[in-house]
Amino acid sequence: MYQSHNIQAFPVFSFFVFLLISSSFCSTIQLSYGAYAKAPRSPYGPTVNDDTLTVEKVTDNLDIPTSMAFLGPNDILVTEKTTGKVMRILDGLVMPQPVLDVPVASLIERGLLGIAVSKNIAEGKTYVFLYYTESGDGIDESDANNLVDPLGNRLYRYEFVDSRLINPVLLLDLTAIPPNTRGEHNGGKIRIGPDDNVYLIVGEVGGHRTQAQNVFDGPAPNGLGGVLRISQDGGIVDPDNPIFGDGLPLNVYYAMGIRNSFGMDFDPLTGNLWDTENGPDTGDEINLVFPGFNSGWVQIQGYEDDDLLENEASEANLTEFGNSEYADPKFVWDTTIGITALKFLNSDKLGKEYQNNMFVGDINNGLLYRFTLNEDRDNIFINDTFVGDIDSLDDNEINDPKENQPIIFGQGFGGITDIQVGPDGYLYVSSYSGSLYKILPVSESTTPKNQPNLTPQNTTLTNQTVSAVILGIDGDDSYSPEPIEIRAGQTVTWHNGDTISHTVTSGQDGDLDEGILFDSDAIIPNQDYSLTFDTPGEFDYYCIYHPTMVGEVTVSGPDASTSTSEDSTDEESDEEDG
Structure with a gap:
């Protein structure tokens, strides 16, 4: 039987806006709780819908893992949301001491959220980039426990030396104070692009309404609600040709008009960036993100013509900066699933049919989805490798949750927080519940393959x-x-x-x-x-x-x-x- 819990109100916080990029290389209210309920793991373990593949557990010994990055084969760094610890997993064992422990604010979606690894061959260094909500008093969870305002949502660069992260350099400092009093929509995924620059996706942090959220008469953009791009030393990329405009923070925006996101990745064949975006109570999206992309929030969510927000807004209602341009999403769930991680499988280790497919997770259902792209790789195309009613997906829209069936690749993971491809070419999935899993061929596995159990948990019904x-x-x-x-x-x-x-x-x-x-x-x-x-x-x-x-x-x-x-x-x- 699943455990029950009482819903509690969250504390109120003050509001301020603070944005800094260092010039020297950029040194009790009632909520709707649907967005914060996480899918539990299946008691029978996760499974995938391919008899030739299986799911192995790497570890259960993590505390709300949010993101992961590989240092090498069987060598993984994992961020923990509320502890502020970066844990190292070697050959499936969680090392007893973290490689770093930072003080984090943790209310709702705040915490230690993102990680990326970049090996600088020329300098012989391994850089590790971390994005987290920094505690206001150096104590973990003091925002939730003692109403201490966080210092900010911060992007740091560290060096990995002798199993420790050292020499922190502050690259970005964004406000973590929401106008709606809730610690939500902080985003957090970091990726190193094909151009070796650092890409960070940031939400609108609890209801900020600036021109970056397509509010014409709102305050100027403050670095929130978009994809930000900087060099690995914190510099401005191509300062002579900024995408959205001159000066901070416009010249670090790569995309804007994004409500919140927990996933993005680069297509290994084209170098194009794709992301996931969370809708409010409708319109979860998968987007193709190009330089100057405006995703439409707060005016448009989902397809423009569908008017899911019921405000009759169109592209004409969006703000314009520099070379900005609106584009419809490439896939939409009318009923939100709590979409999270996104990763391209740049490997054939699970079979040629899955190579360069896109895999996406969700937090509400613990489901892992598979997508294929069209020949030009600029749109999602559900082809004949999928089983089920694929005709209902011709419009690339889930109008009824049951239309999900053909694209479900796996289930039972618990709320999925990250998906990565290891140096071994296998797919790794982290769960909010504290588990890390690996998907691999049955022929390469040392553990029995789980089988889906489709029967109710109660096997005996009495007159009671x-x-x-x-x-x-x-x-x-x-x-x-x-x-x-x-x-x-x-x-x-x-x-x-x-x-x-x-x-x-x-x-x-x-x-x-x-x-x-x-x-x-x-x-x-x-x-x-x-x-x-x-x-x-x-x-x-x-x-x-x-x-x-x-x-x-x-x-x-x-x-x-x-x-x-x-x-x-x-x-x-x-x-x-x-």
Whole structure:
């Protein structure tokens, strides 16, 4: 049974804007919680939809890993979100001491977020670039625990020497203070481009509304909401021909109008940059990012003609700087999945059919998606190597979550935070749950191949257990039966029969007490959540990912001395935690 938790309010923070690039080489509120519920790992382990491939666990001993980078074969650096530690994994073993420990603010999406490695052959140095939300008082999580404002979202360059990261150089310092009081949308992925420059993708940090977010009369761009590009020593790339305009911060923007992103990578065949972008409650995107790309936020999300934001905005409503230009995304989910990492497999080690394919992860469902590109590699093309209803994907849009099926390559990973290709040519996937996995051929594996388990977790139903099914996003027909009618003391077990994650959360969207009585967290496809009701009454519930999904449990007598058995659920959770 999945653990339950209570939803809590987050503290309020003050607002300021601060941007610095060093001239010497650039030395209690109520939230919608759907964006912050993470898919758990499958209890049966992750699987992939190819009988010739398998998933091996590299380690479980990480604390909320966010990004990874390879120093060499079987030698990986991994960033941990809330500890501020950069851990080293050698031959599958997590080294007891971190190579670096920095003080981080950690509220919601703040933390140690991005890493990239660059080996400077000429100088004989290995540079490691880190992006993190730096604590305001040198203490981890002081923003969440003591209301201490963070110093900023900062990009540093270090040198890797004798298993340590030394000689930090501050390259970028961006505000981490959000106007909406929430520590969200900090972005964080770093990539070294084919041009050897450093690319950093940054979100709009909790609702900043500048001209970089396409607000005509807003403040000037402040370095947020885009892809920033600098040289490895922090200099301006091609200062005589800036993309968006002269002067800081315009001359470090490579792209703007981006709401938030947890993934980007360069196509190994063309050198083109692609990214993922998170929509608010609609319009998760995959984009082809060119110099001067304007992704459209806050005016446009998803395809321009679809008007998913229902504001009747068009390209004419966007701000213009230098050589900026809007372009529609290349793929869109109308219902958000919490899209995260993106990586091209520049290897044939998983089979020629997967070479140079694009792999994408999500946080809500723990799913790994596969995409192929067209011949010119400037658009996504779902070809005949996919199985299922590929005709519904002709428009490169998921209008109904069930259309996801053909592009699902793997499942059960838990919320995916990063995807990388190792020097061995295999695909590596990190999970918010603390695990790191490797996808490789069965013939190269030393562990048995996991098989998908599509049966409910509860194998024995008694007269004390009532079975229910989560059908999908369909208003008050989303859960079946509806309402669920039971006697006090009986247990309801919900089975997720949909293709994406859902929750069973008490109350309704926007209620001050939503999630207080019970909250399943994410129930991934084909998994269960059980809860015993001991007190008569009517209990409304809904899905925090998809608030239009609503249901009710009606509990009749006899009366009991306790209310919904959240206490017993908590005791079970404590036992599991212990």
